[in-house]
Amino acid sequence: MVKRALIIANGEPPKKSLLQTLARESDFIVCADGGANTALKFGIIPHAIVGDMDSIHAETLSKFRTVPQYADTDQESTDLEKVVTWTIREQYDHITVAAGLGKRMDHTVGNLGVMAKFYPDAVIRFVDDLGELSYVGSKTEFEAEIGSTVSLIPLNRCEGITTAGLKYPLTNERLELGFRDGTSNEVISNPVLIVVKKGHLLLFRLHTGPH
Template sequence: MKDKALLFINGDPPASFPSLEEYGLIACTDGAFHYLKNLNFPLDKLDFISGDFDSHSGKDDDVYDEKFIYTPDQDKTDFQKALEIITGKGFVQVDVLGGSGGEQDHFLGNLTVAFGFKDEVSIRFYDAFSEYYFIPKKFTVKDIKGKMVSLYPFPMVENITTKGLNWPLTNGNLSMTSRIGTRNFAIDDEVSVEYEKGDLLIFIGKKSDNL
């Protein structure tokens, strides 16, 4: 069984879809179901559609009734509830589309939800500008030369050292309230990051205008 899942949530619709064959499960929240229909996504590929259905009645597509999972808990977001279903099925990686755009409080909320799951499952967000995810205390990424790289502390990182970036760090500290590491770019094919304490988001964008 493939151990990677694909999840669509209710941000900006993706401009294109990844290869669906690499995923063992494909799901969406009820809000994302709207744009998937409009984009002519093959809805028969969906394993489930979950949510409180405040943005979708669940009644206008009877053929998909058996795929609707009603999750009415108002103390959790639809993203969080979908992740609970996915991790409950044993998946260890989730690629998320539609995590950004739209109302920015949703975007911040999605990052906070991902933070809560970071020790349980690998979550990677993809949008029109970048991919982004929490990284471990020792991390290496390859084939990255010329791409924008932003390092964002959540909320702080201590003793961070980077290699392969235009503006490197050596035993530095990052914090939401003082210094963050955004808008850097890779000058080598391989970038490494090590830090001792805290939690860190990496954003990997398109080719940098600086090169």
């Protein structure tokens, strides 16, 4: 059975309505350290708070004093890595990360690697007001609105990429960060299929309609 967790990180949060929707769709809500400040601001009560606790406000700690808190001071991992590791140990295998992007650029870039690092132990997606990012693995298949925008973003050299259902198809081709990417493609039929034989490939899907 799929167990869905929402991680609220300490980056730029999405709008309140989107974050509250993500919370309702999740079985478990955990905050990564300062992400608890966002949860409090948006009226969301988490089930746990995990991290080194150096970004959480005193007021937040007081308001969430009954919420289990798990301090992890390991300096070899980021707050997001800490909370993803903890969430996987709790047997949640589908993880949505909100507020995982924005603010410090080094944190944003570092956080993107989390999707590859923890695959296939967990399927992780990042969601913000504009869209969502996920890790392709070796194969991804999904339904999407006709005409909607998708992008393929290589984290390194990706080879053997084949797609179906996109306006600009790829057939056993290569994408590489800094040389060739697959931004702003368009869905023309369902299901959309993406296969990659080698490398770490991210999929971005632009939101359609109100969020």
